[in-house]
Amino acid sequence: MSDYPEFENKMKKTCDALNTQLATIRAGRANAAVLDQIQVDYYGVPTPIQQVATIATPDPRSLMIQPWDSSLLKGIERAILASDLGINPQNDGRAIRLVFPPLTEERRKDLAKQTRKYGEESKVAIRNIRRDAIEKFKKQQKSSDMTEDDYKIAEKDIQKLTDDYIKEIDKITEKKEKELTEI
Numbered sequence: 001m002s003d004y005p006e007f008e009n010k011m012k013k014t015c016d017a018l019n020t021q022l023a024t025i026r027a028g029r030a031n032a033a034v035l036d037q038i039q040v041d042y043y044g045v046p047t048p049i050q051q052v053a054t055i056a057t058p059d060p061r062s063l064m065i066q067p068w069d070s071s072l073l074k075g076i077e078r079a080i081l082a083s084d085l086g087i088n089p090q091n092d093g094r095a096i097r098l099v100f101p102p103l104t105e106e107r108r109k110d111l112a113k114q115t116r117k118y119g120e121e122s123k124v125a126i127r128n129i130r131r132d133a134i135e136k137f138k139k140q141q142k143s144s145d146m147t148e149d150d151y152k153i154a155e156k157d158i159q160k161l162t163d164d165y166i167k168e169i170d171k172i173t174e175k176k177e178k179e180l181t182e183i
Contacts, residue, residue, distance in 0.1 A: 007133045007158065011165040018122040018169060022176045030063045030100050040072060040079045053167060061102075066095040100115055103180070112177045119173035123166055130162040163183055 023033035039046040053067040090097045140146040
């Protein structure tokens with residue numbers, strides 16, 4: 001059937017979204033991706049920090065944010081404080097430094113739980129894509145656009161695709177949990 005790529009693309013996008021979401025969970029080491037969701041007010045427009053500043057990693061446990069316009073320092077500092085990052089920015093008048101403290105055992109467990117939650121949400125999304133695909137094939141079969149045998153084959157193929165992507169999500173979340181516990 002030529003309908004599979006549509007559903008496979010949706011499942012792949014779900015995995016990509018999970019990877020993006022997990023990148024924002026800080027794992028004790030400095031990673032600029034933790035700033036991806038944070039926006040700063042730039043002349044009245046909410047703008048991602050990456051678009052108004054240079055972000056560097058001077059050492060494994062810190063990030064240095066140097067805005068191109070020094071008037072943004074306070075705004076960036078406020079945006080970081082308002083986020084759920086849990087790190088106090090240090091402003092030296094020219095740049096903002098974020099020092100990532102080592103994670104406590106309790107914080108690691110919370111982050112691992114959050115990782116599993118994101119993984120579960122992604123699995124639900126994959127299963128919803130499977131349901132939509134099967135409904136589409138059922139309609140095609142009812143309207144005689146698809147034979148009973150083709151429907152059974154399509155259903156089996158979509159189930160295999162679903163199983164493969166659920167395994168992929170498990171791998172992604174397992175890798176992130178391992179990263180959180182190995183620090």
